[in-house]
Amino acid sequence: MKESSFVSTDYHNKYTICLTKKDNSESLESKLIFLSNFKQILTVLKILEKDVSIYGPDLIHFQSIKDKIIGKSHEEVIQEYSPNRITANDVFEVIDKIGLPLDYRINLDMNGFNIDKKLVHKDKQDNVMLKRVYKVSDSSHYCFEANYQTDEIILDHVHEDHVESTILNEICRQCSTVSLNLSEKTSKIFIVLQERKLYKNFVNRNSSCIIQTISFGKKAGTGFTVHAVYQNEKLCLKGFGTGINYQNRDDYRKI
Structure with a gap:
């Protein structure tokens, strides 16, 4: 019985799912993702598609997972065990288990592009709180670098040691809008109807932050963007916004 095309004995893909803990120094080319929960493995396969492999030698310790994937293609495993959206x-x-790509800093500097105000539905470029963005892979996976300056939000007082949640909320909203519109190749208004956030660490005002986004949606329907905010490669918060694309704000107001 042949092995699945996404099961590998090395670390040469962009990402590699490892079922047992390893020293990250073992891999200089592939970002290691440590997972042993089969449902979460299926989710990562859906997100990263051909950019992720499973480290084959680990399967000897996980016979139930091995039985589900050996001899099947990536698409066959998804279709059999996780066909739903x-x-x-x-x-x-x-x-946050996927985390930032190993080469995110180089790609932001070399391949990142600036965000036009139209992508975040602003009248002034100064109110765009995103410096640059690049697409991580063929999937709807992006990395942004943000700044904390905007004329739109006036605070009663500014904390010297951390960025206020009001500022971070607007940064995440802008990332969500840009990410969904870029992935769906649309310029419609994305209205967030439901949100969830989990704060883990303060974001220091004296250092920039990186936002990772993953989006799924339909051009004429509902969609969502999940975001994770990192500083110095440490997770500070993660969350998501689900909503609906509208042609313009007037269409939304008619509801």
């Missing part, structure tokens, strides 16, 4: 909660559970 991926949800925001599914992605929320794994986004």
Whole structure:
């Protein structure tokens, strides 16, 4: 019986799912994702598609998972065990396990592009709180670098040691809008109807932050973006927004 095309004995893909803990120094080319929950593995396969492999030698310790994937293609495993549409909660559970790509800093500097005000539905470019963005892979997976300056939000006082949640909420909203519109190749208004956030660490005002986003949606329907905010490669918060794309704000007001 042949092995699945996404089961590998090395670390040469962009990401590699490992079922047992390893020293990250074992891999210089692949971002290691440590998972042994089969449901979460299926979610990561849906998100990263051909950019992720499973480290084959680990399967000797996980016979039930091995039985489900050996001899099947990536698509066959998804179709058999997780045919339903991926949800925001599914992605929320794994986004920080996926983490930032190994080459995110180089790609932001070399391949990142600036965000036009139209993508975040602003009248002034100064109110765009995103410096640059690049697409991580063929899937709807992006990395942004943010700044904390905007004329739109006036605070009673500014904390010297951390960025206020009001500022972070607007940064995440802008990332969600840009990510969904880029992935769906649309410029419609994305109205967030439901949100969830989990704060883990303060964001220091004196250092920039990186936002990872993963989006799924339909051009004429509902969609969602899950985001994770990192500083110095440490998770500070993660969350998601689900909502609906509208042609313009007037259409939304008619509801």
